[in-house]
Amino acid sequence: MPSVLPDGEPMPEDGSLPRHALDGSGQRPLGFYLHVPYCATRCGYCDFNTYTANELRGSGGALASRDNYAETVAEEIRLARKVLGDDPRPVETVFVGGGTPTLLPAADLGRMLAAIRDEFGLAPGAEVTTEANPESVDPRYLEELRAAGFNRVSFGMQSARQHVLKILDRTHTPGRPEACVAEARAAGFEHVNLDLIYGTPGESDDDWRASLDAVIGAGPDHVSAYALIVEEGTQLARRIRRGEVPMTDDDVHADRYLIAEEALSGAGFSWYEVSNWATSEAGRCRHNELYWRGADWWGAGPGAHSHVGGVRWWNVKHPGAYAQALSEGRSPGAGRELLAEEDRRVERILLELRLEEGCPLSLLKPAGAAAAARALADGLLRPEAYERGSAALTLRGRLLADAVVRDLVD
Structure with a gap:
């Protein structure tokens, strides 16, 4: 979730939507995005709405705590049920992102999923994904996730090279994401994604090829590869401005993309979106396809964005303000816009x-x-x-x- 919210009209306190938003809803799939805003450390390139423990200390108090976060999100899911009324659609995709969702106990992620199941029901074969930091899971944690109903997991790998990870301020050990794929498979996950970033300052073509080789060797059925975008206000942007690390240009990004396409297609992956490859149609991320095709989704959590029937809205950013609104029976929405044709x-x-x-x-x-x-x-x-x-x-x-x-x- 981006750290800057757009402008828009005020959100009704009860979260109600214009009547037309649910017109024809039966023809559109419904998904849920659950945002977990907590991180152990802040990565130098990250511009998402995330918070470390130090950043939350004294800011929002107990309301911003991870301890009761699952119940707070469940409260917004119950609000969603009230707002959507008798909409009969079961949920087809759930995606838990962050932040680092796996900083929460697996039982908490399961509790949030259970709230969706209780309020809306899950469609047969629903896709249920969580993002995970490779250092924040182990075989038992993954087994607990699978038992709770998760059937897809996405690990943030970024690179196989230590010096590249250091520039990005990533803390996991090279080789750990690949091991996580094997652990997820053993826990019963059919679908596993590895996320990569290319174009990091100091990364060479050979570094990038090594990362692709490591990904392919790990055996996921989905790979996401994104060009590094240096966002203003991030630590990495400041380092580049001070001349500590070089800026990567667009030609390098294009070369790395071609290297990725050659390596991944040669290993049996097919692109289905500019930055995403899968080994089969079943391996595609159906939740992201829901975004790309303009379907309906409810985003629960601080700063999360939602879209239903041409109405888009976004929640307040801070975990404390988010929890406060829900505790007072108010929508946590900060604003919305009605999309014209x-x-x-x-x-x-x-x-x-x-x-x-x-x-x-x-x-x-x-x-x-x-x-x-x-x-x-x-x-x-x-x-x-x-x-x-x-x-x-x-x-x-x-x-x-x-x-x-x-x-x-x-």
Whole structure:
């Protein structure tokens, strides 16, 4: 969850939604995102809404504590049931992110999941994921998660090289994420993801290849690989500004992406979103697909964002303020916006173009359609998809995705 919340209109104290938000909801899947804002230490590149123990000390008191956090989130899940009323949809995906969710006891994560199951029910075959820090889990913890109903786990690996991890202020030991994959498999997890970051200052092509080799050797069925974005206000941004470490340029990012595509596709992974690869359709992250396709999700936790039927809202950032609102029977929402039809059209193009199947050409206005024709001629869009009525990126188009989408939304 980003650390800066957008502007918007006030959120009703009871969290109620406009009547139109649930129109046609039966045709859209419903998911839950549960945000756990706690971290043992702050990574130098992180701009998410997270807090270490020192940052919370004396700030929000007991309300900001991890000890009663699961029950606080459960209270928001019960609020969601009231707001959504008699909406009959069971929940199809649950994703617990952070922060470091696995700083909480496995029983607490299970308690939050149980609240969703009790209030909404889980659809048959629902995907239930948690992020995990490799150093914060062990075989028993993973077994407890699996017993609680989690069936997918995502480990933050970032790199296999110690000096790269040091620049990122990551504290896990190289080799530990790979061991976690084996432990998760032994605990009964069918689906396991490893997260990578490329373009860290001081990382070489060989470092990146070593990370990819380590990931492939570990045997997950999903890999996410993201270019490092240096966010203003982070420790890493300050170090770069002081000249302590170099800034990585876009050409290096493009080279690393091509290396990743070659290595992962050669190992049986297929891309399905610009930064995500899976060994099968079943291995894809269905929760993230829910975001990319503009479905409905409720985000519970400090700073979490939600979207239901063209209404987007976000919670207050601080754990203490979040808990205080719920304890007083108020929505923790800090603000919301009602998306106009044009906003939703633009967002569909922005998000769906990143998917392997692309976005429908029917979404494009005349200027965007002309831009799509030029992108096709330039080798940025796939001809066979274009003939079927979709704008879908080639490999070269994936490297230039941001530029392509800017032209198509006109």
